[in-house]
Amino acid sequence: MSALPTRKDEAFRYADLAALAALWPLPVQDIRVAAGETGASAVVLDGANDAAQDIAITLGDGAEYDLRLLNAGSAYGRISVKVTLGKGAKFHLGAAQIAGGEQTAEIVTEVVHAEPDAVSSQVVRSVLGGKAAGTYLGRVVVARGAVGTDGEQSIRAMLLDRTATANARPELEIYADDVKCAHGCAVGELDQQSLFYLAQRGLPPAEAKKLMLHAFIAEAFVGAGEEEALTEAALKALDAVL
Amino acid sequence: MLEIQNLQATVADKPILKGLSLTINAGEIHAIMGPNGAGKSTLGYTLGGRPGYEVTGGTATLDGADLFELEPHERAAAGLFLGFQYPVEIPGVSFVQFLRESANAQRKGRGEAPLSGGEFLKLAKEKAGLLRMDMDMLKRPVNVGFSGGEKKRAEMVQMGILDPKIAILDETDSGLDIDALRICGEGINAIMRKPDKAVLLITHYQRLLDYVKPDFVHVLAGGRIVKSGGPELALELEEHGYEAVAA
Ligand SMILES: Nc1ncnc2c1ncn2[C@@H]1O[C@H](COP(=O)(O)OP(=O)(O)O)[C@@H](O)[C@H]1O
Ligand SMILES: [Mg+2]
Numbered sequence: 399m400s401a402l403p404t405r406k407d408e409a410f411r412y413a414d415l416a417a418l419a420a421l422w423p424l425p426v427q428d429i430r431v432a433a434g435e436t437g438a439s440a441v442v443l444d445g446a447n448d449a450a451q452d453i454a455i456t457l458g459d460g461a462e463y464d465l466r467l468l469n470a471g472s473a474y475g476r477i478s479v480k481v482t483l484g485k486g487a488k489f490h491l492g493a494a495q496i497a498g499g500e501q502t503a504e505i506v507t508e509v510v511h512a513e514p515d516a517v518s519s520q521v522v523r524s525v526l527g528g529k530a531a532g533t534y535l536g537r538v539v540v541a542r543g544a545v546g547t548d549g550e551q552s553i554r555a556m557l558l559d560r561t562a563t564a565n566a567r568p569e570l571e572i573y574a575d576d577v578k579c580a581h582g583c584a585v586g587e588l589d590q591q592s593l594f595y596l597a598q599r600g601l602p603p604a605e606a607k608k609l610m611l612h613a614f615i616a617e618a619f620v621g622a623g624e625e626e627a628l629t630e631a632a633l634k635a636l637d638a639v640l
Numbered sequence: 641m642l643e644i645q646n647l648q649a650t651v652a653d654k655p656i657l658k659g660l661s662l663t664i665n666a667g668e669i670h671a672i673m674g675p676n677g678a679g680k681s682t683l684g685y686t687l688g689g690r691p692g693y694e695v696t697g698g699t700a701t702l703d704g705a706d707l708f709e710l711e712p713h714e715r716a717a718a719g720l721f722l723g724f725q726y727p728v729e730i731p732g733v734s735f736v737q738f739l740r741e742s743a744n745a746q747r748k749g750r751g752e753a754p755l756s757g758g759e760f761l762k763l764a765k766e767k768a769g770l771l772r773m774d775m776d777m778l779k780r781p782v783n784v785g786f787s788g789g790e791k792k793r794a795e796m797v798q799m800g801i802l803d804p805k806i807a808i809l810d811e812t813d814s815g816l817d818i819d820a821l822r823i824c825g826e827g828i829n830a831i832m833r834k835p836d837k838a839v840l841l842i843t844h845y846q847r848l849l850d851y852v853k854p855d856f857v858h859v860l861a862g863g864r865i866v867k868s869g870g871p872e873l874a875l876e877l878e879e880h881g882y883e884a885v886a887a
Contacts, residue, residue, distance in 0.1 A: 594690050595728040595782075596738060599798060600716035600746035609741070613732025613781075 409478065412533040412565050414502040417448040417474035424452040433458035433484065438623055440466040443475040444635055450476040457487035459513070466622045467493035469503050470635035478506040483516035491520040494618035494632045497530035498558075498639030504533035511539065511574075515546040520553070523618045524566075525611055527558035527639045533565040538581075542573040551581035556588065556614060558639065588614075604640075611636055641666045641703055641838050642687075642806050648697035648863075649686040656682045658863035659698070664806065664838045671841045671849055671874060674860035675882045680842045681725055683860070684808045688722040689715055702806065716742070717749030719805030721798075723812050725842075727791040730782035735794065736764060738782065739801055746802065767800030771827045788815030796827045807832055808840045813848035825851025846878045859885065 402422050403410040410418075431437045435458070443449045449471055457463055461484060469475045475497075481489050489509065497503040503526075509518045524532040538549040555564035568581040588610050596606035612633055619628040642664040649657040656679045664670050674680055686693045687700055689712035700707045702718050710718060730738075743763075744754040755763065768775050771793045783791050792812050799807055809828070813821055829852060832839045841852060849857075849871065857873040858865045859882060867873065867885065877885050 589728075589730075590691060591728050592730045594688075594712060595724065595730070596733075596742070597712035598688050598690075598716055598722050598724075599739065599802060600713050600742040600749075601738060602713050602745055603711070605741060605745065606713075609733050609738055610730070613730070616732055 409506050409535060411535075412502070412504060412531060413476060414448075414474040417502070418450060418476070421448060421450045424450055427451065427453045429453065429455045429463070431455070431457050431461040431463055434460045436462040438464040440468070440622065440624060440628060441477055442468045442628070442631060443471045443477065444468060444631060446472050448474040450474070451478070453477070453479045455479065455481045455489070457481070457483050457489060457516075459484040460486045462488040464490045464622065465492075466619060466624075466628055467491070467495075467505060468618075468628060468632055468635070469505055470494065470496040470632060472499075472501070472638075474501065475503045476506070477504075480508045480510070481518070482510045482512055483518060485513035486515045487513075488516065489518045491522070492618040492620070492622060493520070493522045494615050495522065495524040495532050495534070496526075496615070496632065496635045496639055497524075497532050498527040499530060500528065501530045502533075503530065504535070506533075507536045509536070509538045509549065510541065511544040511547040511549060512541045514544050516544070517548040519550040521618055522551075522553045523615050524555040524564060525558065525615060525636060525639065526555060526562035526564055529559075529561045530639075531563040531565065535565075535567050535569075537569045537571065538579060540570075540572040540574050540577050540579065544574045545576040547574065547577045547579065549577075549579040551583070553581065553583040554614070555585045556611065557585065608637070608640060611640070642700070642840070644687075644698070644700045646698040647683075647686070647695070647700060649682060650694050650696055651682060651692060655696070656863055657686060660860070660864055662858065662865060664840060666838055667835045668856065669833065669839045669841065669852060669854045670856045670858065671843060671854040672858050672860050673843060673874060673877055673882070678860045679863045680860055681810055684722050684810045684842065687715075687720065687808060688712060713745065714749065716802070716804075717746040721802055721804035721807040723792075723795045723799060723807060723809035725810040725814070727783050727795055729784045729786075731784050733782050734780060735778040735782055735798075736761070739764065739778075739798060743802060764797075764801055767797050767831075770800055770830055771797050772823050773797055789817060789820040792816055793820060793824060793827075796824055796831070800827065800831045803831075805836070806838045806840070808842070810842045811844070812841070813843055813845060821847060822851060824848075828852050846874050849874050
């Protein structure tokens, strides 16, 4: 990983290559969790400068990891994560991505179920306004023999403006039998019925929208060790693009 | 209080209300009955300003103010409350959270001081008690995981908190067991049976009207009020059916 990638590289298809050039090469942050151990961390990109992080997580047998991402800076933000799960390991990702203006924000994951009986779940919530582009590329690979795998992806994006773009691509590569993988992926606008319900009770439209977007983004941090702090930081970023 | 004249409305370009007129004065309770698909819910939604329900003719005023000039939240602030036939579930947003904001937005619209957190909780607790609803339910996300009956009771709690001038209650009685029906009926009376308030009940059954006694009963069919009368009309409808009575 030394030469700057090109658009032909799937994982960089939507990247802001000009911004990335200044940050390249990215140091890989190596996280290893020994068998039976648990770990957790959160990455928050909420600064004013272009930022990119590359994380590799290796989980031993029965190890557990909880990763939370907030990609909500005011410039280019990219977080890529590669996770390799041992037998019976558990990985959870909760990520929120918020962008406005002409920003590009992206989260790229590759979760490899290398051994049997591992569980992975990913919840990614994006709110995109202005001409921003938000991308989630998420590959789940189930290796040969990794029976009993449970892999789940719940990917949702809300567009605040017609000019914003969401690229959401959950992908499954399964080489084993007896595997439970599910992905839900939706790009949309806020539920009109809910907005009317709130308005009928007297809530002005801007407030109703804000309340619903807060709830939407907060889903990324449910159950996190630092749930409150992460949610608060996300809502602050959200209010800045509303 | 509420004056509807020759109201015409379409849903998805389909005419549903076809010249509906109805006057409801302060202190009155009216009931609208009618077959499925008659346009009863459409009437409520049109008055509430739900997107997709288009007014193509006629007028509706609330204490002289043209409802159709107002946004849905402004209609609420003007004193209009709609009890939904199918209350919406909103994950991640709690009742107390949105109701306090709603109540205060309404108060602001009327030039009144906002309720403090403590004042609001006291009010919410009182109204929940009236409907025998545990206060903890109001801390949960809006209607999520509520049974049909709990949703209807939660609608009545909201009505109590928001204290509207006029409530249009769309099939509040459907999905209620006998005890919940009585609790809701008594709740409606306690909250709304006052000289300066009015209620429009949309229902299929006499059983709600045993608790909330209407002053007037109307039959809505084909987008119009085709017959009006006193409480006895509801009994007549229950006995003989819409077709026989409204023919
Ligand atoms: N969203 C909608 N799109 C199309 N048609 C609708 C919609 N809502 C209601 N309608 C139609 O309007 C008519 C009146 O419906 P409604 O007001 O719900 O009746 P009621 O409440 O009296 O049973 C029905 O024919 C129904 O099919
Ligand atoms: Mg109806």
